[in-house]
Ligand code: ATP
C-alpha cells in the first residue's frame with residue numbers, strides 16, 4: 268500500500284458503519300463533521316488528488332474487465348446527490364460509467380418483485396454504475412409511506428409484520444451474491460442536517476437560477492424528517508455488512524461531502540486493485556512478428572519504430 272492509499276483508507280474510517288453496530292443517526296454522526304481538513308482550499312487539493320486516483324484506477328478496471336463497481340447513493344432532498352456525482356466523476360472516462368436515477372416505480376415495474384428494476388440497471392464488468400437512489404428506497408420511502416407498499420400488490424404472506432426484517436435480509440443476500448461475483452458495492456448516505464436542508468430550500472427559492480430545482484413536494488416530505496431519520500438509522504444498522512458496508516458522509520458542507528464520497532469510491536477501487544491484463548509468451552511472440560512486419564514497412568528516412576526506447 269502506498270502512503271497515498273494509506274491516507275485515503277485512514278480518512279474514510281470515520282464514515283464507516285461497523286457491520287453489526289446499532290446506529291442512531293442523530294447520536295452517532297455529525298452532518299457538519301470535517302475532521303482535520305480545515306479549509307476549502309485544502310479540500311479542493313485533496314479532491315483533485317482523489318479524482319486523479321479514480322481516473323487511474325478506472326482505466327485499469329475497464330482494461331481488466333473482471334470487476335464492476337456499484338455506487339449506491341442515498342440521501343434526503345437537497346443533500347447534494349447530483350453535485351456529488353458531477354464532481355466526483357469528472358475525471359473518469361464516460362464510456363465506463365453509467366448513472367441511473369430511480370423514481371416512483373411505474374406500473375410495469377410494480378408488476379415485478381421489488382428488486383427487479385434495480386437488477387436491470389447493474390453495472391457490468393469493467394464498469395462503474397451509480398444508483399442515484401436505489402433499492403434502499405424500498406425500505407425507506409416505502410416504510411415512511413405505507414400506502415406505497417399497498418401499491419406493490421404483495422401476497423398477504425409477504426406483507427406481514429416481519430416485512431422489513433425480511434427485506435433487510437433479502438437485500439443483504441442480494442448484495443452478497445453480487446459482491447461474490449465481482450460487483451463491488453459502495454454505499455453512501457449523504458447525511459444532511461435539518462437546518463442545512465431548510466437553508467438550501469430557501470436558496471432554491473431566492474436565487475432565480477435555482478428555482479427549477481425547487482419542489483414543493485420536497486418541502487412536504489420534510490415533515491417526515493424524524494420518520495426518515497429513524498428509517499435510515501435502521502437501514503444503516505441492519506444492512507451494513509462486511510461485503511457491502513455503509514459510509515455516512517457528512518453533507519452539510521458540499522465541498523467536504525465531495526471529498527469524502529470520492530475517497531470512499533477511490534478506496535473501493537484500491538481494494539479491487541485492478542491490473543492491466545498481461546499476455547502469455549505465445550501472444551507476445553505473435554506481437555513481435557507483427558512488430559517486425561510493421562518495421563519493415565517504414566518509409567525511407569522514418570524510424571523503424573519511433574516508440575522503441577533509445
Ligand atoms: P432531484 O429532485 O434532484 O431531481 P430526486 O432523486 O429527488 O432528484 P425526484 O424525481 O424529485 O428525484 O424524486 C424521486 C422520488 O421517487 C423520490 O421522492 C423518491 O422517494 C421516490 N422513489 C424512489 N424510489 C421509490 C420507490 N421504490 N417507491 C416509491 N417511491 C420511490
Ligand code: MG
Pocket residue numbers: 344482485
Ligand atoms: Mg427531488
